[in-house]
Amino acid sequence: MSQTEIISFQPATGEELWRGKVDDVDEAVDRARRAWPAWAAQPLAYRIEACRRFANEVRKVSDKMAQLISKETGKPLWEAHTEVEAVINKVDISVTAYAERTGQKKLNSALQGNAAVRHKPHGVMVVLGPYNFPAHLPNGHIIPALIAGNVVIFKPSEKTPAVGQLLMECFNKAGISAAVAQFFVGGPEEGKALVSHNGIDGVLFTGSAQAGIAINKKLANNPGKIVALEMGGNNPIVVIDTPKVTDAATLIVQSAFTSAGQRCTAARRLIVTESMYDSIIDEVKNLVSRVIVGEPFAEPAPFMGPVIDNAAAEQLVESFLYFLSNGGKAIRHMRRPDDNLPFLSPAIIDTTDMPDRPDVELFGPLLQVIKVKDFDSAIAEANRTRFGLSASLIGGSPQDYNRFWANVRAGIVNWNRPTNGASSNAPFGGLGLSGNHRPAAYYAADYCAYPVASTEMDQPRATIGVGLSQD
Numbered sequence: 058m059s060q061t062e063i064i065s066f067q068p069a070t071g072e073e074l075w076r077g078k079v080d081d082v083d084e085a086v087d088r089a090r091r092a093w094p095a096w097a098a099q100p101l102a103y104r105i106e107a108c109r110r111f112a113n114e115v116r117k118v119s120d121k122m123a124q125l126i127s128k129e130t131g132k133p134l135w136e137a138h139t140e141v142e143a144v145i146n147k148v149d150i151s152v153t154a155y156a157e158r159t160g161q162k163k164l165n166s167a168l169q170g171n172a173a174v175r176h177k178p179h180g181v182m183v184v185l186g187p188y189n190f191p192a193h194l195p196n197g198h199i200i201p202a203l204i205a206g207n208v209v210i211f212k213p214s215e216k217t218p219a220v221g222q223l224l225m226e227c228f229n230k231a232g233i234s235a236a237v238a239q240f241f242v243g244g245p246e247e248g249k250a251l252v253s254h255n256g257i258d259g260v261l262f263t264g265s266a267q268a269g270i271a272i273n274k275k276l277a278n279n280p281g282k283i284v285a286l287e288m289g290g291n292n293p294i295v296v297i298d299t300p301k302v303t304d305a306a307t308l309i310v311q312s313a314f315t316s317a318g319q320r321c322t323a324a325r326r327l328i329v330t331e332s333m334y335d336s337i338i339d340e341v342k343n344l345v346s347r348v349i350v351g352e353p354f355a356e357p358a359p360f361m362g363p364v365i366d367n368a369a370a371e372q373l374v375e376s377f378l379y380f381l382s383n384g385g386k387a388i389r390h391m392r393r394p395d396d397n398l399p400f401l402s403p404a405i406i407d408t409t410d411m412p413d414r415p416d417v418e419l420f421g422p423l424l425q426v427i428k429v430k431d432f433d434s435a436i437a438e439a440n441r442t443r444f445g446l447s448a449s450l451i452g453g454s455p456q457d458y459n460r461f462w463a464n465v466r467a468g469i470v471n472w473n474r475p476t477n478g479a480s481s482n483a484p485f486g487g488l489g490l491s492g493n494h495r496p497a498a499y500y501a502a503d504y505c506a507y508p509v510a511s512t513e514m515d516q517p518r519a520t521i522g523v524g525l526s527q528d
């Protein structure tokens with residue numbers, strides 16, 4: 058049975074935050090289709106200006122948006138503010154990306170006439186957003202799609218409709234109509250119906266591998282439709298020789314526990330060589346014991362808030378217990394101080410001796426540690442996953458990093474930097490279960506418009522040189 062209403066709750070308190078009626082899929086698509094031709098016909102400069110006005114509208118409500126993000130996701134206010142900044146910055150980045158990726162190009166060609174490549178928008182794009190960055194990540198699809206001349210139906214995660222609504226209001230206040238930038242309220246049923254609807258031209262998705270695969274299957278018979286998938290990771294952070302143990306531990310804690318581990322780019326597996334194991338683990342334990350977990354608005358500010366809801370918290374505790382009873386050794390237990398709320402302490406478990414580590418994305422503050430002999434086994438261990446979003450190497454030499462870079466399968470490969478916090482100016486996306494191509498950040502421009510080859514001459518002019526009889 059599908060729901061008729063979507064209700065969101067504040068993870069930190071359990072209180073209801075938002076409630077709204079589920080929208081009609083046919084109506085939404087019809088409205089978008091009717092709005093598309095006029096939007097696509099506007100000059101690029103007009104659409105860019107409109108998106109710049111959107112950035113201004115977000116600036117005007119930045120405090121309100123940050124507070125709403127904190128309420129609805131539980132993330133600390135300081136982190137919500139960085140999300141709002143990213144929403145604003147996305148506009149300039151996407152304008153540049155669009156120009157660089159799709160600017161009208163003349164080609165050198167052996168064909169007669171002028172050969173050119175020009176880009177056209179696809180039409181109606183469905184954007185399905187995640188709850189961890191309820192404004193920034195969908196916005197990273199919406200802005201490039203609008204600039205390219207598509208219209209957008211945005212269905213936020215059913216856990217974060219309030220932020221989604223405020224984001225779309227900013228577009229509408231900027232003069233982009235609610236048919237061009239459409240806020241859509243719905244649950245999984247509506248999501249499926251939107252994706253399968255004949256009237257849509259593409260799906261820009263950020264979320265779990267499971268949901269991304271389901272979307273891909275739904276569109277399997279429509280290879281012409283755009284499917285851009287940004288899914289999860291089982292990301293490795295590898296530590297080899299380094300004298301900078303405190304910095305290394307800091308990078309590990311940032312990678313694993315920022316956003317309570319609810320980032321697609323979060324480090325899930327700390328892979329550390331024997332010689333570094335004791336000093337690194339001591340320092341990580343030391344740092345983690347100082348991590349403040351708390352309500353998003355608390356003073357002093359917490360490092361991390363709760364996870365998104367009780368179901369997620371239960372699942373994470375269960376995963377921790379599964380590791381424990383299958384050969385894992387607790388380095389730091391996962392604690393849940395209040396069974397009615399989804400606050401979890403950051404947990405670390407050594408799974409070196411587990412024969413079958415589940416290769417799944419555990420979306421929360423749970424870090425596995427795997428001890429390895431040397432750098433070669435570290436690389437092999439890092440690649441022991443079907444995912445491939447992000448990977449970091451800590452320590453070693455430039456030669457070591459070159460080897461890591463060349464051999465690790467991931468869309469983002471870093472050296473002495475965290476696995477998360479990728480720049481919106483860079484390509485963003487993964488391999489395998491992490492997604493297809495580079496669907497987000499800079500290269501999103503590629504998905505939002507298609508190149509058309511065009512050979513042009515101002516008058517029809519042609520001769521047939523061979524094979525004609527004399528008349």
Ligand code: UN1
Pocket residue numbers: 194197320321322323476477478479480481485497498
């Ligand atoms: C992350 O690295 O934790 O703009 C998410 C983007 C990316 C998202 C990064 N910077 O799409």
